[in-house]
Amino acid sequence: MTKKFDVVIGNPPYQEDSETAPNRREPLYPKFMDAAFEVGEKAVLITPARFLSNSGQTKAAWNKKMLADKHLQVAYHAPDSSSLFPGTDIKGGIAVTYRDSAQEIGPIGTFLGGATTGMASVIGKVDARGEESFYKIVSSRALYRYSDLAIAERSEITDVVPKGAGNQVTPSSFIALDEVIFFDAEPSDGRDYVQVVGSSASKRTIRWLRSDYISAPDSRSRFKVLVAKANNSGAFGETLSSPFVAGPGVTHTDTFLTVGPFDSDQEAEACLAYLKTKFARALLSVLKTTQNNARSVWKLIPLQDFTSSSDIDWTKPIPEIDQQLYAKYGLDTEEIAFIEDNVKPMA
Template sequence: MSMTATSRRHIPDILDCLAQLSNDEVPTPPKFANQMLDLLPDEVWSDPNLKWLDPFVKSGVFLREVATRLLSGLAEWEPDFEKRRDHIFRNMLYGTSITEMTGLLARRSLYYSRDASGETSVVKFASPDGNVPFVPAKHAFKKERCVICGAPEDLERGDSRENHAYSFIHGAYPTEELKDMKFDVIVGNPPFQIDDGGHNASATPIYQHFVEAAIDMDPRYVLMITPSRWFAGGKGLDKYRDRMLNDRHMQNLVDYPKLYDGFPGVKIRGGVSYFLWSRDYDGPCSIQTMWDGKPVGEPVARYLNAYDVLVRRNEAVSILEKVRAKNEPTLNNRVSSAKPFGLRTFFHGAPKPDGMAEPVKLYGSQRVSWVERASIPQNDAWVDNWKVLMTRVQGTSSAVETQFLGKPIVAAPKSASTESYVVAGRFDGFAEAEWYAAYLRTRFARFLVSLRKSTQDAARGVYSFIPDLPMDRQWTDEKLYERYGLNAEEIAFIESQVREMPANGEAVEE
């Protein structure tokens, strides 16, 4: 084969070919890693004194791409390529792998050899690990849970198997010999979650621990990618969200709301985002939305703590501001909490009310059954109201959610529900209940839900931006757009995000 033919042939990057190894081992595509690195200021690539750290190495892509940029950026500082490379690899780049296997991958990516002390390593270290060791760590269990990361005790399976006790957040890394080193730039893709042993393969987010540990080291810059669920929801993320929203060192945030857009083939509900935290910056954060890998509009600088959640789309801010300008109460005060009648999801009554002294129709998971009124644990008075029930879990398996709420159920008196539903409203008569259900079907109301709903969970909190209007008429989208003075562009944006929900018939599941 000729040299010309060889040069024209595409040779793929091996790191583009790595698949997801587990829920916590999602390798970052090289192109995506470079888009993240583009957020850093140009001067970092020509400063030979900086110390770079990836404290949760998977494939080694971040350190490899940083090395490539430094080899070019430091050419004027040190023209001799071998001396320049030796300085960069030996004195500037550090990391620790999350498993022994990812350590081998990372050293192969960075040093061209899994043995950094071997003859094939581009820089020969005294240790096979080079500057990228795997450092074992232990969980700190108390009452069957790790007090640091929340892992269940059964994850501790001895020294021969992975225990998911990551060294960076469990006090094992930086190691003793690095304890006095000041890292200037911390970059990477932390583990996202850890199985917590609950029902339905539940998982606990852990990425927030890595972000906080990195910021607490007070480097010049922190550059990381995480799931975006923290914007509005997520188990155990309330304190983290409050910290991040109020941190004026957040300089840039790039958001990928579409499923699979950031990590092709990896289902991360709510999407992913990466951010640049800058120690010496104090001001609004520049927010950019990406869709199909391309920017949507221009980035907008705004303060993240304008609301108790992060409104992720810049186009939504003006709409929300017009709604909130009227200072109206919201549906958060009307919608019930979880388990409105004290009955769990898996509870079902009898298929028929035969023989019951005071039968109550029970709306449950995928079926309707009947129970004795006396057996309902709480909120007995609600049984006699007209009620609008909304499914507690409303999600989508498609790449883009466009419904956000399930179809409202108008439940007559002598009815109740399990925790599969929330009681979205209670009324004395049918007309009010029907008008309220129609209100929740509007694109306007469901758009406001979308600003707070980052997962399948549609609990009471997702209704907190919807105004609690008087149910003395049927509210339509047209009336609501007029009431809040929305312009044509804002209306078009709402209708591009939320599909119409028909008044009759079953809502189409996504």
């Protein structure tokens, strides 16, 4: 068929309701971007920018495909969506992308936009050392799940765990099953129980659950640092929402992620100190452009030795640990000033 037009302009919907999770809306714009690239040599699209940091609800494989596309570039990025669309808060901002299948103008790679542009040279120095990534010790979602025994014995669980959640220890089930399978005090019925850390009324809450009712990954019996799965807005340099050390026998709902595990409390405390440094959180902020603390957003942070043999003295105050890290990675005065001026302190 002969093409009858040269330019197509449209305003398609960008999300749809999920069949498996009623409160979750699936993004549609990846489908429109793919379709536009198939039918046209050149395409300009205005979309949410979350995919640029491999975050949001778009598929990770699709995000990586876009970031590796040699024909795609970011023509404009607005970190604050309301600057383009007043009254609209789209986490991660808005991206205007341009694709030309006849030219190599990309790839985007690690996107640095807005406040993160000052981190380019820092990332280069960190990458040059070839160290392992911190994200290696960050758990993925749904680390803890209800056991098959729990599902078989307590039908109430499947009544409150959303369809498609895969028996995850969800925040909603933690609240709905209070005093059903979760208890404020450890029952004295002769069974083994573990602590489950969750959230109730927006406060960190600890309940007791039968140990055979929950999965047992390696971290369950060791020390770890728990970090909120979501916090703040994704603004550059923001603080983390009160990460803390948890000991053996402590589990958690999907409200949290596990960092670790570690063999000792001292190692876990050292890791906690690292998370509070401006250095680590500056690198985190490059990819964390929404409230979501997904495992992938920790990728630019280098993994450290948290034992007593470390080249960093983790017993020092956080500002002094930062100075050690700046020296270790050879940051110059301008790079240090950028981090110090733009990242909020944590005690």
